[in-house]
Amino acid sequence: MQRIRLTNTVFEGLNNVYVLDDTGAGDDELVLVDAGVAVPDVREQLASGLADLGHDLADVDRLLLTHWHADHAGLAGAIQAESGATIHVHEADAPLVAGEEDSLLEEQRLQREKFREWGMPEATRAELVEFLEDHGDLGGEPCEVEPFVDGDAFEVNGRRLDAVHLPGHAAGLTAFHDADGGEAFVGDAILPKYTPNVGGADVRVENPLGRYVESLLTLIDLDLEAAWPGHRDRIDDPAGRAATILHHHVERTGNVVDVLTDLGPSTAWDVSAALFGDLRGIHVLHGPGEAYAHLDHLASAGVVERDGTRYALVDDDPDVASLFPDPGIERVVEWDGE
Numbered sequence: 165m166q167r168i169r170l171t172n173t174v175f176e177g178l179n180n181v182y183v184l185d186d187t188g189a190g191d192d193e194l195v196l197v198d199a200g201v202a203v204p205d206v207r208e209q210l211a212s213g214l215a216d217l218g219h220d221l222a223d224v225d226r227l228l229l230t231h232w233h234a235d236h237a238g239l240a241g242a243i244q245a246e247s248g249a250t251i252h253v254h255e256a257d258a259p260l261v262a263g264e265e266d267s268l269l270e271e272q273r274l275q276r277e278k279f280r281e282w283g284m285p286e287a288t289r290a291e292l293v294e295f296l297e298d299h300g301d302l303g304g305e306p307c308e309v310e311p312f313v314d315g316d317a318f319e320v321n322g323r324r325l326d327a328v329h330l331p332g333h334a335a336g337l338t339a340f341h342d343a344d345g346g347e348a349f350v351g352d353a354i355l356p357k358y359t360p361n362v363g364g365a366d367v368r369v370e371n372p373l374g375r376y377v378e379s380l381l382t383l384i385d386l387d388l389e390a391a392w393p394g395h396r397d398r399i400d401d402p403a404g405r406a407a408t409i410l411h412h413h414v415e416r417t418g419n420v421v422d423v424l425t426d427l428g429p430s431t432a433w434d435v436s437a438a439l440f441g442d443l444r445g446i447h448v449l450h451g452p453g454e455a456y457a458h459l460d461h462l463a464s465a466g467v468v469e470r471d472g473t474r475y476a477l478v479d480d481d482p483d484v485a486s487l488f489p490d491p492g493i494e495r496v497v498e499w500d501g502e
Contacts, residue, residue: 166235167392168213170200172235173302179235180394181210183217184320190216190500192321193225197340197349198394200489202238202304222288224249228318228325230351231334232257234302235364238395241305252318254329255311256368257336263306271368272296275449282430283473292448314338324351327333332376335368338492353379354405358398359412364453365459371464372412373457377488380406384491400460407491409466417483419497420458421477424468429476432456461487 166183167259192424211221224247228363229237230255240251240261251261259267275296276402279289309355318340325340330353341348352360363372383391384403391402399405415437423438435455436443445453459475462468468475 165392166217168210170206170209170213171465172201173203173299178395179206180392180396182212182322182392183214183219185217185219194219194223195222195226195227195228195320197392198236198241198351199239201235201302202242202478203302207239207242212321219386222474223247226270228320228340229257229261230339230349230394231337232260233334234299234350236351237261238302238304240309241307243305245305246269251307251309252312254312254327254336254338256331257334258309260303261307261310263303271478274367274429278453278456280457281432281473282436283291283433284447284452285433287406295448296443312338317419322448324398328382329385330379330459331360332372332379334366335454337379339386343387343428347386347406348386348388348391348402350383350391350399351394353383353393354391354399354409355393355401356399356405358395359409359440361454362413363377363455363457371460372453374464376457377410377413380410381489381491384493395429403493407493410488412490415487416454417458417461417487420455420462421467421482421484424475424477425480429471429474431456431473432459432477435475437457 168181168183170179172179179200180305182466183201184195185192200210221243224243227240227249229240230261244250244251253261301451302444309331312327314327316327318325322343325342328339329338330337337351339350339353340346362376366484370373383406388402391399393399419439422471423435432452432455438450439455463470465487467479469478
């Protein structure tokens with residue numbers, strides 16, 4: 165396995181594309197995990213990285229996509245147009261990767277609905293919509309996809325990769341698990357530095373924080389020796405990192421309760437401002453989305469009640485830790501606040 169690192173336009177950290185071609189057999193397929201964002205410079209970087217490994221874009225046989233976000237799937241259509249590659253993506257994300265107009269329009273409609281629901285000011289909503297539209301072409305060309313579901317297996321040059329569905333950050337986010345090798349390609353399910361955004365990154369996900377916590381527990385249960393993330397470097401203790409991220413969400417939920425205690429009934433936008441301050445660019449989506457995910461989790465537990473766009477505490481002194489499962493392992497890396 166080889167890694168090609170790609171820049172992007174609005175996201176944190178270089179993107180990783182993993183090249184699975186290294187068994188040495190003459191009939192090996194050229195398989196990529198993820199594809200990078202659809203801009204000319206990134207396409208050139210990918211082509212150059214493949215050339216360094218003795219390949220062309222036209223040689224790519226298959227793509228395994230961890231999820232639909234543009235920095236992971238944007239170049240899939242261009243690669244398929246060049247090579248005829250088969251594109252595999254979870255069924256929940258397949259219509260968006262394929263560029264199906266109805267699905268794209270529905271995702272945009274849901275975003276705008278959430279912006280209002282979060283209490284985002286009208287002027288800010290307009291700016292965010294303009295920002296998203298200006299970056300709409302990062303998703304790349306329409307393409308044909310082959311959907312898969314949780315548990316499907318892929319044979320790649322004598323190696324079996326099992327699809328492990330890990331929704332939260334995205335509805336269809338999937339890891340490709342090599343049980344024999346004790347490792348997995350995990351996309352943005354866990355990252356070595358940042359905590360993946362939940363709530364804003366994919367507004368289609370219902371109960372986003374609850375679903376993500378379940379995904380973290382699934383990752384812990386895999387007992388991986390290593391995880392290859394969508395950004396930055398290899399994670400050498402994936403279970404420990406997942407436990408650290410889970411603990412971070414316990415702490416953040418406590419912070420949300422503190423904000424409601426101080427401010428009284430508040431919108432997700434109000435809570436986001438208290439937690440994160442002024443935001444710019446894509447973070448104007450991610451900040452209130454994250455606040456909403458925690459408020460939604462508290463509402464499901466009966467700690468807060470929602471009235472229109474505002475959330476109010478029902479339980480003035482909740483045991484926040486009891487709202488989350490115990491991961492069953494010690495944290496080995498302290499969250500650094502980013």
